[in-house]
Amino acid sequence: MGRIIYIIYILYLIGAGFYMSKVSIGDEKVIRIGVLSQNEGRLEKFEGLKDELKNLNYEEGKDVVYEVMTAPNDYTEMDQLAEKLVSKKFNVLVASGEGETRSLAKTVAKLNDPPPIIFMGTLSPIAIGLVENEVFPETNVTGLNNYHYELISKRLDLLKRLIPQVEEVAVLGDQRTIYFQDSQPGLSQTAQALNIRYKMYDITNEQDIPGIVDEISKNSHAILIMPGSFLETHTEEIASYALLKGVPVFGVYPSDIERGCIASYGTSYYNQGAQTAHMVHKIIIGYSPKSIPVETAEKLSFKVNLEVARKLGISLEEAYLGFADEVIGQGGYH
Numbered sequence: 442m443g444r445i446i447y448i449i450y451i452l453y454l455i456g457a458g459f460y461m462s463k464v465s466i467g468d469e470k471v472i473r474i475g476v477l478s479q480n481e482g483r484l485e486k487f488e489g490l491k492d493e494l495k496n497l498n499y500e501e502g503k504d505v506v507y508e509v510m511t512a513p514n515d516y517t518e519m520d521q522l523a524e525k526l527v528s529k530k531f532n533v534l535v536a537s538g539e540g541e542t543r544s545l546a547k548t549v550a551k552l553n554d555p556p557p558i559i560f561m562g563t564l565s566p567i568a569i570g571l572v573e574n575e576v577f578p579e580t581n582v583t584g585l586n587n588y589h590y591e592l593i594s595k596r597l598d599l600l601k602r603l604i605p606q607v608e609e610v611a612v613l614g615d616q617r618t619i620y621f622q623d624s625q626p627g628l629s630q631t632a633q634a635l636n637i638r639y640k641m642y643d644i645t646n647e648q649d650i651p652g653i654v655d656e657i658s659k660n661s662h663a664i665l666i667m668p669g670s671f672l673e674t675h676t677e678e679i680a681s682y683a684l685l686k687g688v689p690v691f692g693v694y695p696s697d698i699e700r701g702c703i704a705s706y707g708t709s710y711y712n713q714g715a716q717t718a719h720m721v722h723k724i725i726i727g728y729s730p731k732s733i734p735v736e737t738a739e740k741l742s743f744k745v746n747l748e749v750a751r752k753l754g755i756s757l758e759e760a761y762l763g764f765a766d767e768v769i770g771q772g773g774y775h
Contacts, residue, residue, distance in 0.1 A: 472499070472725055475531035476509040477523055477545055479670045482710070483537040484511065486561040489714025490535065490721065497722050514670050516540065516617070523548045531556060533724050535717070536584070539563040539619070540670060542571055546582055557730040559720050560584030562713035564668060565591065566735055569619045575735035583730045585717050586737050587708055589668040589693070593624045594631040596706050597665055599743065600691045601635045603704055603761045604663060609638040611661040611688075613653075613679065615669040616643045624667065645671055650678050658686035665691045666702075676700050680749075689753055698746040698769060703753070708738040742766045 476487050487509060491501065499505045510526055512519035523544035526534060534549070534556055536542040542560040549555035562585045563571065572578040575586065601607055612628065614621045625641065632639045640661065644653055657664060664683055666672050672679070673693070680690045680701025692702035695709045716739055723733055748770025750757050762768060 471503070472505045472533070473529075473531045474505060474507050474533045474535055474721070475526040475529060476507060476535045476537070477519065477526055477541040478509065478511045478537040479519060479540050480514050480674050481511060482673055483670075484509065485710035486537050486714035486717070487535075489711035489716075490561060490718045491714075493715040493718035494721065497718065499722075499725075514674060516544075519544045520547070527552070527556075533721055534558045535721065536560045537562075538670065539569060539571070542582065542584070546571070549581065555581045557724050558582045558584075559717055559724065559730070561717040562587035562708070562710075562738070564589035568623065572735060577731070578733065578735060579731050581730050583733045583735055584720065585713055586735050587713055588738055588741070589707070590624065592707060592741075593665075593667060594627040596691055596693075597628060597631050597639070598635065599704065599706055599761070600663055600665060601637055603745070603757050604689060604755060605758055607637060607662040609640065609661045610663050610665050611657040612639050612641050612665045612667060613644055613672060614641060614667040615645055615671050617645060617671075618667075618669045621667070639665075647675055647678070650675060651682055654679065654682040654686055654688070658683075658688050661688065663689045663691065666693055666697075668693050676702065684749065684752060687753055689749065689755060695742040695744050695767075698744045698749075698767075701749060702746065703749045703755070703757075704743070704745045704765075706741065706743045708741050712740045713738065744769070747771050 478484055494505060510522040512522050519540060527548045534545050536545050536558060542558060542563060545558050558581055564587060566572045566586055567575060568590055571582055572580060597610060628639060642653055666676060676692055676697055677700040683690045684701060689703040692705035693707050695705055697705040720733055724730065743765050744767045745762060745765045746769050
């Protein structure tokens with residue numbers, strides 16, 4: 442008899458779980474999700490989110506609807522768009538990154554019953570003040586730690602090991618980002634351990650790219666790009682000018698090797714969005730963001746572009762090529 446009762450209980454839980462997934466927040470028939478993105482490039486995260494929610498049986502237009510607002514690297518406009526999104530009373534607010542999360546969190550802080558905010562990838566949410574505890578956020582904000590903060594020093598390490606002849610690295614950052622200054626102790630420690638020098642460059646304007654790259658080419662042997670909305674948008678231009686000056690560029694995202702970087706290490710926009718979809722699903726079936734731990738990126742990729750190395754006339758360390766998850770442009774490389 443006890444076994445029968447147990448089986449009935451399990452079947453009840455399965456049925457209840459399916460029911461909850463379809464009934465959704467507040468018994469609404471259609472879940473409304475508002476998405477804020479700082480630039481068009483980050484919308485690839487939204488594509489990952491949408492595709493994975495579809496895999497979880499949320500049909501767009503029937504079970505879930507989306508509204509996406511994009512601010513083209515304009516922090517003032519992003520605050521305004523956050524106000525608009527919050528005023529529309531979505532069931533869930535989704536932020537594409539750190540800046541978007543801050544704008545939404547600042548806006549909903551004025552409300553007595555703020556909606557849940559899920560971030561689709563930002564660096565060290567504790568270090569930048571988004572949450573106080575990653576296991577128990579105890580706030581209406583949770584999401585995915587994409588490890589960008591921790592990976593800045595790791596990218597410098599990979600760059601030196603991949604191109605051993607590098608003695609000085611130019612690190613391109615955006616002082617408007619919170620980690621421009623905070624990352625420097627880690628960079629300094631890594632550079633000292635590798636016996637190389639580095640110099641920080643602040644770049645916030647597209648027109649400054651040629652001049653800064655030209656200056657870098659006179660002193661440094663490679664460029665390391667830091668995470669940030671502006672630099673994400675202009676990685677291809679930076680790599681293009683650097684190629685003309687004979688300087689290799691190490692990127693942030695896996696796709697950066699297709700944009701002219703010699704190598705990159707990180708997690709893709711799409712994978713960040715897809716992983717975040719499971720956290721949004723938890724919100725939909727009734728979990729509080731306070732009880733949903735911040736997750737870490739599941740997929741990190743080290744990628745190398747040998748075609749860029751060939752154009753630059755650079756020999757890469759064969760031992761570290763073996764560690765790459767993907768190597769492109771191998772034809773004609775020696």
